[in-house]
Amino acid sequence: MVEGQNGYSLPWVEKYRPEKISDIVGNEERVAGDREDNEHNVLGEGIVRATGAQRGVTLGPGQHKIIVLDEADNMTPGAQQALRRIMEIYSETTRFALACNISSKIIEPIQSRCAILRFGKLENEMILKRLVEISKFENVKYTDDGLAAILFTADGDMRQAINNLQSTSLATGLVSQDNVFKICDQPHPTTILKIIELANQGKVNESLAVVSQLWDFGYSALDIVTTFFRVVRDLDTLPELKKLDYIREIGFTHLRVIEGVQSLLQISALSFSKTLF
Incomplete structure (x- = not known):
């Protein structure tokens, strides 16, 4: 088990998080293409401010800095207006990637400047393959109906599936149908x-x-x-x-x-x- 910086065990959802774009499961049409060379140019910024866009990085010919803003739909309208201005000022050197759950909460001036990519739920077969791989790595005991129950509770969400797998395994020692619904606390x-x-x-x-x-x-x-x-x-x-x-x-x-x-x-x-x- 990989440990975190403070000595505690990492949750499996973090331990098995994709490290490269090629590691991402599903939505192939959205992640297709060679983007590995740009990964070192990515900056993660939790708040809207110009420092990220101003920060210097080594760029190759035709490359741009990429600033990733997660949960962008939780930004206030004022913060989004500030972001809009930052995007305008640094448009020649910087690209912004906004991740959100509800795109309608993003103001229209920002949406008009973006290419919108919508990610759908994953197919059960994709999630099942990953669950089996993790189960082998972690020596998880499971039954087929147990993994089917995890697929049911996750409903196309890979993170939810991995969390449910870990929770059930650690709590009961066996990923079975009854144990999954008991631990996940969902009606059978x-x-x-x-x-x-x-x-x-x-x-x-x-x-x-x-x-x-x-x-x-x-x-x-x-x-x-x-x-x-x-x-x-x-x-x-x-x-x-x-x-x-x-x-x-x-x-x-x-x-x-x-x-x-x-x-x-x-x-x-x-x-x-x-x-x-």
């Missing part, structure tokens, strides 16, 4: 599937009893409705039209939950939605 998909099947059979009271049981376990409304979506999305036994209707109902419930109506009533209403009959 089989429980959600049971709710759907009972509702489809018209057994409303039995379906509501399982919903109440989940609620009594302490899962939040958001946890439950999110797992509902993931289960229904991948469920092949539902007719396509009914699946789409159910996803629509899940979306309405999700909207009400994030607006603050996080009650058992909302989840109960979803469990015997009219679309199931």
